[in-house]
Amino acid sequence: MTILAIEPRQIGIIAAKEFRDRIRNRWVLAVTIVFTAFALVIAYFGAAQQGAVGFRSIEITIASLVSLVIYLVPLIALILGFDAIVGERERGSLDLLLSMPLTRLELLLGKFLGLSAALACSTITGFGLVGLLLGSRLSSNAWYNYAGFMLSAVLLGMAFLSLAVMVSVFATDRARASGGAIALWFFFVLVYDLLLLGTLVVSGGAVAANAFPYLLLLNPADVFRILNIFGINDVRTLYGLTTVFPERLASPGLLGAVMLAWIILPLGLANWRFRK
Amino acid sequence: MTNNVIEVRQIVKRYGEVQAVDGVDLAVETGKVFGLIGHNGAGKSTLFKMMLGLVPATSGEIRIDGRPVSGAGFREVRRHLGYLPENVVFYDNLSGLETLAFFARLKGVGRFACGPLLDRVGLSAAADRRVKGYSKGMRQRLGLAQALLGKPKLLFLDEPTTGLDPEGIREFYRILKEMKSEGATIILTSHILSEIQERVDRLAIMKNGKIQALGTVQSLRETMALPLWFELRLAEGAEPPLRRALAAIGVDEIRIEGERISVHCQREAKMSVLQALAALDGLVTDLYVREPSLEDVFLGYSG
Structure with a gap:
């Protein structure tokens, strides 16, 4: 009953404050610059290992950017979000906020959406600028891929923001929350894939081979990678993905839905905990 | 309702x-x-x-x-x-x-x-x-x-x-x-x-x-029945008659600290003490009634 009684206006007020705060303290500007700079460098030097510099095909550029985004966006999202609730609690402003005609779910959603808007703003502006720079040589199909890349980067950011907000509700103080956020980054970005590969190698491919594609879906960073790499023929073979990932699981619709689940589930868990 | x-x-x-x-x-x-x-x-x-x-x-x-x-x-x-x-x-x-x-x-x-x-x-x-x-x-x-x-x-x-x-x-x-x-x-x-x-x-x-x-x-x-007290200023030689007058109504808690003389009594005795003091025509030159503050009540209850 209480879950259904949501007032979008209240969510909007909280979200607007969060977003405005990030504009005013120049967070959005700083992260936009970071994204633009990294994207430019990668677009230009991405193939340096192969002995060449300069802008290359959009497919290869996207593949390089995906590697960057997988490290950077989750980290930025976690840093942005870990403070959301525990920060208010520790500062002592949470009680006053909750004494307003505002439910806990509305506060969570407001925080999440406001921070998401800030992150999305930086992501789209940062990578969009680089896209415009590459624009002259892009076909409409390449634009479609690049837009997909930006959208999925936004979704990846939201998934990790959702995890960060969850950490923020569960943690008793800011120090623990930041520790938890960093641990999540290590786990999903660095450790998870190694664990999967390790299991695969140690068992000689017997244990996890069939489950492997599904296990990849349990990590939003991997979902993001598959979304972007699988859609592009040139790159798919390059990465050898065709051999481990079945075509039927690779539809953008399905992967998008998995990503949405990764956004909704942590928030749901956070809400369950917050109400206690 | x-x-x-x-x-x-x-x-x-x-x-x-x-x-x-x-x-x-x-x-x-x-x-x-x-x-x-x-x-x-x-x-x-x-x-x-x-x-x-x-x-x-x-x-x-x-x-x-x-x-x-x-x-x-x-x-x-x-x-x-x-x-x-x-x-x-x-x-x-x-x-x-x-x-x-x-x-x-x-x-x-x-x-x-x-x-x-x-x-x-x-x-x-x-x-x-x-x-x-x-x-x-x-x-x-x-x-x-x-x-x-x-x-x-x-x-x-x-x-x-x-x-x-x-x-x-x-x-x-x-x-x-x-x-x-x-x-x-x-x-x-x-x-x-x-x-x-x-x-x-x-x-x-x-x-x-x-x-x-x-x-x-x-x-x-x-409900606390906290005692109250009077602070008095007395004329020369007024102490013995004061003691006698108060003893007559059963009040005997008189504290003397230098110039300050205070008489402590139960709340019910307040008016009779006042009458006794008034009867000491001219011997009591000034008087303050001190009631327990809420602070006293508070400390009495939860101290």
């Missing part, structure tokens, strides 16, 4: 082993000023937070305006409720006016209400300055302005005068009086007992999570 805006029944709050609030019963009548007194850790703030629905009770029931303090219905109650938390904290990056406007939006109060409210608490000159640069007293004033948004029917003020200077405290109680005359019910806590005893209709004294005493200042004094 009762006239109680707040009804607290057998409320208990346990944090692990700690019994923060231990079976409190309380009722606050509409339009009254109710004071809650106790040492730090007595459970006042926890009780407040439970009444505001911020902390769930372990057991018991709280109703405000006849509604339980959780669930969807309580949102409506919250629209007409003002809360000033103990040690109120705001967002350092916002100005006073922006802060107030933010809470006004959440409460569904128009932005035009903010300017006059800041004026009312004496902050209009600092309205556009960031809260970061505010003094403790200014934050407290901003907290009060926030609590007054939307003309609340019910005001919860937790240690409202901490950080205020004497002038600020006077202004605060002037505003409180105005709110009361507009029909608001006010419940406040304080450590400064002498400050609130003249200003509350009823009060409760809390100790170790329990209500130790509940009533008007007067009724608490009477």
Whole structure:
């Protein structure tokens, strides 16, 4: 009953404050610059290992950017979000906020959406600028891929923001929350894939081979990678993905839905905990 | 049909082993000023937070305006409720006016209400300055302005005068009086007992999570039967007749410290002592009656 009684206006007020705060303290500007700079460098030097510099095909550029985004966006999202609730609690402003005609779910959603808007703003502006720079040589199909890349980067950011907000509700103080956020980054970005590969190698491919594609879906960073790499023929073979990932699981619709689940589930868990 | 805006029944709050609030019963009548007194850790703030629905009770029931303090219905109650938390904290990056406007939006109060409210608490000159640069007293004033948004029917003020200077405290109680005359019910806590005893209709004294005493200042004094005392200035050689006169009515507790002579008696004996003193024609040159303050009541109950 209480879950259904949501007032979008209240969510909007909280979200607007969060977003405005990030504009005013120049967070959005700083992260936009970071994204633009990294994207430019990668677009230009991405193939340096192969002995060449300069802008290359959009497919290869996207593949390089995906590697960057997988490290950077989750980290930025976690840093942005870990403070959301525990920060208010520790500062002592949470009680006053909750004494307003505002439910806990509305506060969570407001925080999440406001921070998401800030992150999305930086992501789209940062990578969009680089896209415009590459624009002259892009076909409409390449634009479609690049837009997909930006959208999925936004979704990846939201998934990790959702995890960060969850950490923020569960943690008793800011120090623990930041520790938890960093641990999540290590786990999903660095450790998870190694664990999967390790299991695969140690068992000689017997244990996890069939489950492997599904296990990849349990990590939003991997979902993001598959979304972007699988859609592009040139790159798919390059990465050898065709051999481990079945075509039927690779539809953008399905992967998008998995990503949405990764956004909704942590928030749901956070809400369950917050109400206690 | 009762006239109680707040009804607290057998409320208990346990944090692990700690019994923060231990079976409190309380009722606050509409339009009254109710004071809650106790040492730090007595459970006042926890009780407040439970009444505001911020902390769930372990057991018991709280109703405000006849509604339980959780669930969807309580949102409506919250629209007409003002809360000033103990040690109120705001967002350092916002100005006073922006802060107030933010809470006004959440409460569904128009932005035009903010300017006059800041004026009312004496902050209009600092309205556009960031809260970061505010003094403790200014934050407290901003907290009060926030609590007054939307003309609340019910005001919860937790240690409202901490950080205020004497002038600020006077202004605060002037505003409180105005709110009361507009029909608001006010419940406040304080450590400064002498400050609130003249200003509350009823009060409760809390100790170790329990209500130790509940009533008007007067009724608490009477039930305590605290002795009162007279401070006298005597003429030359008046001491022996004074002792005789008082012994005749059974009062023999006379303390002499240098120039100061004080006579202690039970409350019932007050008038007969006065008559006895008046009969000592010319021997008593001056006299003060000292009544126990609420502080004495408080310490007597929970000290």
